[in-house]
Amino acid sequence: MTQNLLLALVLSPLFGCLIAGFLGRQIGRRNAHRVAIAGVAVAFALSVYVLKLVLVDGQYFNATIYHWLQAGSLSIEVGFMVDALTAVMMVVVTFVSFMVHIYTIGYMHEDPGYCRFFSYLSLFTFAMLMLVMANNFMQLFFGWEAVGLVSYLLIGFWYKKPTAIYANLKAFLVNRVGDFGFLLGIGAVLMYSGSLNYLEVFAQAPALAERHITIWGDQSWSLMTVIGILLFIGAMGKSAQVPLHVWLPDSMEGPTPISALIHAATMVTAGIFMVARMSPLYAYSETALAFIVIIGAITALFMGFLGLIQNDIKRVIAYSTLSQLGYMTVALGVSAYSAAIFHLFTHAFFKALLFLAAGSVILAMHHQQDIRQMGGLRKYLPITYWTSVIGTLALIGAPGLAGFFSKDAIIEAVHASAMPGAGFAYWALLIGVFVTALYSFRLLFLVFHGQSRFDAHGHPPHESPVVVTVPLILLAIPSIFAGYLIGQMVFGDWLRDAIVVSPQTDVLNMLGYHGVWAFLWHGLQMPPFWLALAGVVTAWFLYIRRPDLPARLQHWGRWLWRILDNKYGFDHFNEKVFAGGARGLGSLLWQLGDKRLIDGVLVNGSARLIGLAARFGRHVQSGYLYHYAFVMMIGVWLLLSWFVL
Numbered sequence: 001m002t003q004n005l006l007l008a009l010v011l012s013p014l015f016g017c018l019i020a021g022f023l024g025r026q027i028g029r030r031n032a033h034r035v036a037i038a039g040v041a042v043a044f045a046l047s048v049y050v051l052k053l054v055l056v057d058g059q060y061f062n063a064t065i066y067h068w069l070q071a072g073s074l075s076i077e078v079g080f081m082v083d084a085l086t087a088v089m090m091v092v093v094t095f096v097s098f099m100v101h102i103y104t105i106g107y108m109h110e111d112p113g114y115c116r117f118f119s120y121l122s123l124f125t126f127a128m129l130m131l132v133m134a135n136n137f138m139q140l141f142f143g144w145e146a147v148g149l150v151s152y153l154l155i156g157f158w159y160k161k162p163t164a165i166y167a168n169l170k171a172f173l174v175n176r177v178g179d180f181g182f183l184l185g186i187g188a189v190l191m192y193s194g195s196l197n198y199l200e201v202f203a204q205a206p207a208l209a210e211r212h213i214t215i216w217g218d219q220s221w222s223l224m225t226v227i228g229i230l231l232f233i234g235a236m237g238k239s240a241q242v243p244l245h246v247w248l249p250d251s252m253e254g255p256t257p258i259s260a261l262i263h264a265a266t267m268v269t270a271g272i273f274m275v276a277r278m279s280p281l282y283a284y285s286e287t288a289l290a291f292i293v294i295i296g297a298i299t300a301l302f303m304g305f306l307g308l309i310q311n312d313i314k315r316v317i318a319y320s321t322l323s324q325l326g327y328m329t330v331a332l333g334v335s336a337y338s339a340a341i342f343h344l345f346t347h348a349f350f351k352a353l354l355f356l357a358a359g360s361v362i363l364a365m366h367h368q369q370d371i372r373q374m375g376g377l378r379k380y381l382p383i384t385y386w387t388s389v390i391g392t393l394a395l396i397g398a399p400g401l402a403g404f405f406s407k408d409a410i411i412e413a414v415h416a417s418a419m420p421g422a423g424f425a426y427w428a429l430l431i432g433v434f435v436t437a438l439y440s441f442r443l444l445f446l447v448f449h450g451q452s453r454f455d456a457h458g459h460p461p462h463e464s465p466v467v468v469t470v471p472l473i474l475l476a477i478p479s480i481f482a483g484y485l486i487g488q489m490v491f492g493d494w495l496r497d498a499i500v501v502s503p504q505t506d507v508l509n510m511l512g513y514h515g516v517w518a519f520l521w522h523g524l525q526m527p528p529f530w531l532a533l534a535g536v537v538t539a540w541f542l543y544i545r546r547p548d549l550p551a552r553l554q555h556w557g558r559w560l561w562r563i564l565d566n567k568y569g570f571d572h573f574n575e576k577v578f579a580g581g582a583r584g585l586g587s588l589l590w591q592l593g594d595k596r597l598i599d600g601v602l603v604n605g606s607a608r609l610i611g612l613a614a615r616f617g618r619h620v621q622s623g624y625l626y627h628y629a630f631v632m633m634i635g636v637w638l639l640l641s642w643f644v645l
Contacts, residue, residue: 001050001059006080009046009090010129012039013097017122024115036118037101040125044094051087055494062135062199073194081135081198085341085498088489089132089273092348093266097125099471100261103356106467107257107363117157121261124150128266132273137186137196140274144182144238147267148175154258155251164253171247178237178244185230192223202280202500209284224281228288231278232295235271239325242299246570248322249306252314256359259314260352263321269344272328276337280500283335289505290420293333297425300326300432302568307439309564312369313358316443320395321351323432327410330425335505336413342489343410346402346482350394353387353475360384360468361447364461365454371443376452380461385448387472392444394479396437396532399524405483405516407433408523409490413507433528437535445543484516 016039024032053059064079082090101121108117127150131143156168186196192208193201211223235241240248251263262268275282275292282289300323307319324347331340362369364381378385394403411433414426454461463469488494491513501508513519523529542549554561566572620631 001053001061001082003061003063003065003080005046005050006061006082006133007065009043009050010080010126010133012042012046013122013125013129015039017119017126020115020122021119024119029114032115033101033105033118036122037098039122040094040098040101043125043129044091044098047087047090047094050082051091054082054084054087064135074190074196076138076196077136078139079135079197080133082133083498084494085273085276086132088341088345088494090129092345093125093128093132096266096348096352096475097121097128097261099352099356099475100257103260103359103468103471104257106465107359108255111255113157117154117255117257120150120154120157121257124154124262124267128270131270135198137189137198137201141183141186144234144270144274145179147262147270148172148179148238151175151251151258151262151267154262155254157254157258161253163250167247167250167253171251174244174247175237178234180233181230182234182237185227185234188223188227188230198277205280205284208281222285222287224285225287228278228282228285229291231281232271232275232288232292235275235329236295237271238274239268239271239329240299240322241271241295241325241329242302243570245299245303245322246567246574249315249318249567252312252318256314256355256362259318260355260359263318263355266348268321268325269328269348272325272332272340272344275329275332276341276499279335279337282332283500283502283505286419286505289333289335291333293330293419293421293425296326296329296331296333297421297428298326299323300330300425301428301435304432304435304439306564306567308435308442309561310439311372313361313371313374313443313447314355314369316371316439317351317354317358320354320436320440323436324351324395327407327429327432330414330429331410333425334414334417334419334422334507335501336410336417336508337499337501338490338495338508339406339409339413341495341499342486343406345485345489346394346406346479349475349482350391350401350403350479353391353472353479354395356468356472356475357384357388357391360464360472363464363468366459368454371446373454374447374452375450375454376448377461378448381448381463383463383469383472387469387476388444388448390476390479392440396440396535397433397528398532399520399529400480400483402479402481402483404523405486405519406490408519408526408528409486409508409511411528412511412526416507416510417505419505430527430531434531434535434538437532438539441536441539442543445539449544450547486519487513487516 016036019027019035020032027035061080061082064077066078068076068078070076101118104117104121108114111117124147127143127146129143131140131147134140134143152168152172155171156164158164189201190196192211193204195201205224208227209222209224212220213223213226215221215226237244248263248268252259303319303322303326307316307323310316310319324343328340328343328347331337331343360381361374361377361384364377364384365374368374390401394401397404397407411426411429414422414429490508491511563569620627
């Protein structure tokens with residue numbers, strides 16, 4: 001594995017971004033998407049080759065590529081660290097990005113910002129690769145902020161749409177809250193370790209774990225706990241954990257391809273990846289891990305409930321993403337890092353598939369997104385339907401599909417854990433299995449089954465073009481078969497060298513894995529399978545057998561429905577307290593600082609002072625000689641008095 005190989009891998013999407021962005025009008029739409037797709041295709045091919053070098057040939061890479069600056073003993077540099085964890089993430093990022101690039105040809109073909117969109121997609125791929133390939137905190141932070149910037153650009157891509165502008169501003173501001181904590185965590189690492197290089201910091205982890213610091217008063221805090229929680233606050237923003245989750249559902253205002261790329265498969269998993277990468281630090285703080293468990297469990301359960309009442313096809317899938325990110329976070333908290341990364345791996349395929357399938361439905365329905373205005377689309381969109389079925393079954397953990405293995409591994413690991421909060425998390429995840437199956441099949445039944453509820457306006461729905469359906473088929477394949485890598489990724493040696501787990505919390509080692517088929521047979525006897533089946537049957541009964549019942553249930557439980565419809569009041573609270581407080585503080589500073597101090601005292605006050613001096617001066621300048629002589633005598637007397645005293 002050479003430096004030039006890795007540079008070619010990471011820079012090829014950037015090359016496509018620059019050509020499509022700056023020369024798109026000159027070379028035309030077709031050549032612009034060809035260049036952008038070629039750049040990502042090269043990155044994907046090289047990522048697969050790098051994965052082979054790591055897993056088969058046992059090659060690793062960790063070196064500085066470029067020295068940016070030297071400040072005393074601190075070196076700021078660009079460097080790559082490629083191990084199994086990095087290689088898996090590179091393949092996921094580039095493959096999903098490759099599929100989305102192809103899909104975008106069909107989805108955005110009429111959009112005037114066609115070339116600009118491809119440029120943004122390629123720029124995001126470059127930023128995400130820089131994040132996952134980093135070997136130091138500074139480059140990690142660069143990639144972290146870069147994907148946030150591109151997310152802002154893509155969510156607000158339709159900048160003439162007020163809701164899109166509101167959504168991208170909301171995403172930007174909420175992520176700044178998490179990034180503030182993340183930056184404080186990096187600052188603490190630098191302050192106490194004197195380095196930003198991963199391996200140098202990890203080598204000092206045992207010594208750092210012995211240190212305690214005082215933040216305020218006389219209260220002593222474990223340094224590793226403070227660092228772990230601060231870094232995780234960054235992950236809470238990027239990976240949309242409660243209470244910093246509010247930006248992700250609104251981000252569905254952007255075009256569907258970015259929902260699949262950024263908000264299902266890659267950007268939102270950056271926080272999961274970061275915590276797994278920092279496992280050598282988290283191994284020394286049970287408090288930080290317990291905090292992660294509780295936050296993840298709350299997100300997994302309560303965000304799933306919100307998916308039950310959504311009527312926008314993309315928002316249902318968005319709340320599903322929030323819930324699944326909660327599953328990954330809980331796995332991180334119980335030190336089942338391999339299970340978390342495995343679920344990240346499988347989830348990327350079937351969730352990207354579901355988002356792209358939703359986009360295919362939106363195209364067929366002439367950009368209608370309300371699932372209440374659909375129904376009976378199965379006969380019009382056969383490829384979209386069957387790929388949606390595969391994605392939905394993978395999501396709910398149907399036996400044999402990708403989600404079954406990764407989700408069950410997490411639930412089993414949590415059940416075996418003695419981490420504080422693991423008991424609550426276990427029941428939250430079990431209930432979440434039922435809820436996931438219910439809202440997933442609610443979506444499938446309302447969109448593709450039952451009576452048609454749409455007005456075709458003389459143009460009945462039809463299957464999407466090949467550039468849209470081919471990515472669906474290609475994503476459906478790993479959604480079926482990716483789970484069979486559980487032996488290598490979760491219980492095998494693939495990620496063992498990239499992740500550090502203390503023997504006391506190694507729950508995956510306690511499970512006693514005996515092969516894929518034994519795991520499959522065991523899963524069929526466990527509660528998650530029966531809860532998922534119960535969710536499917538409940539959805540069938542409510543939306544196929546008795547479609548009148550949901551409205552009656554909503555009427556009976558009006559108070560609960562209002563709570564869910566208001567999203568537990570998070571948006572209202574943020575709008576009134578944080579946004580309203582910021583506006584109130586700004587108004588106060590404007591009234592006191594701008595109007596009274598700056599304008600009233602400094603600007604207008606200085607003018608009035610000069611005016612008063614001028615009026616006094618006019619009286620002094622009388623034109624009489626004896627007045628001037630008198631003033632001179634007074635002046636001389638004052639000077640003599642000054643010197644004498």
